[in-house]
Amino acid sequence: MKIFSFKIQHSRTVKAALGRNMEDIPALFPELFKSADKLCLVTGSDAPPSLRARALALFPEGKKPRAYFWLPPSEKAKTLEQAGELASFLFENGFSRSSMIIAAGGGAVTDLAGFAASIYMRGVTWISVPTTFLAQIDAGLGGKTAVNLGGAKNIAGTFHQPALAVCDTAFLDSLPHAELRSGAGELVKYALIGPGALRGIVEKNLSKTLAGDKAALTACVSACAAYKLKLVAKDERDETGLRERLNLGHTAGHAFEAMAGGRLPHGEAVARGLRFALIASREQGLLGRTDFKKLNGLIDALRLPPATAVRRDFRQFLGLVSRDKKARGARNRFILVEGPGRLHPAEDLKTTVLKKAFQGALK
Secondary structure, eight states: EEEEEEETTOEEEEEEEEEEEOHHHHHSHHHHTTTTTTTTEEETTTTTTHHHHHHHHHSSSSSSSSEEEOOGGGGGGSSSSHHHHHHHHHTTTTTTTEEEEEEESSHHHHHHHHHHHHHHOOOOEEEEEEOOOOIIIIIIISSSSEEEEETTTEEEEEEOOEEEEEEGGGGGGGGOHHHHHHHEEEEHHHHHHHHHHHHHHHHHHHHHHHHTTTHHHHHHHHHHHHHHHHHHOOTTTSSSSGGGGGTTHHHHHHHHHHTTOOSSOOHHHHHHHHHHHHHHHHHOSSHHHHHHHHHHHHHHHHHHHTTTTSSSOHOOOHHHHHHHHTTTTOOOEEEEETTTEEEEESSSOHHHHHHHHHHHTOO
């Protein structure tokens, strides 16, 4: 197990425990739990028994009062109404500003529970326990909490750092291949944006990760989570451009998700968003043929299934990317790639470039 501590620029010090088969987190971090009067464990109603058993091993029941709150499956949980239901549940059960929320689940669970923690009594302590591969390397980390509005992802949200992030790769043992492939979409993103050492870890372990190799999963989770938290510590609110690196592939990816009506897994959408960015970078003259082939090969290695759920409506795509919260008033804004680890923000790309990238990403 590795324990990291990061002083976030505008916020608290965030701790992270990264490893496998961890137990009794309150015993490892007694100073964090001693002042909590009550605990609420939040997870999805579709969580398998193995997830609940692992969560209880991490947070065994003790003397402090504890409540359990079950969220609807997947993105259905990420609504203002559901956040209100959780806040009402906390209030009705006597939770105070000294209480603590523990969110154990995929990115939808950590997003929703973190958002509710940020608004309940103007902010209570919470712990993020991402349980999917995608959430452990990205979605469950960083303190961005949000819900969806009008079919668009993460439009209403806050910055509210968890006091602790716990990434235990034992949660990943029962994940099907499709979920590992989805998470690997974010994994490839780190190979494109990170330094050489991180890229080397991803390239070395990519095929083993897709096969569910436990050591490979643990190596990738530890490396990617540590890298993201270091970026967040320097630029929590995306004010200097450092954190914007993490958005590579997400503007187009979020549009693809919306155009699929929620039937395209987030990680697969991001992988296609990465391909969109690579094609657009090549068409803009930013990315050479050799680097394009090398980086696009990482996406090929994922063996993505056909994106049949995504409507091929280019006009709808243009409307979605123009309303993306990262557009900053431009008609469109994307993070493009100049080479491994070298990124370039670009605004108002020509329609011809966007259409070629759109078509290529959805092949």
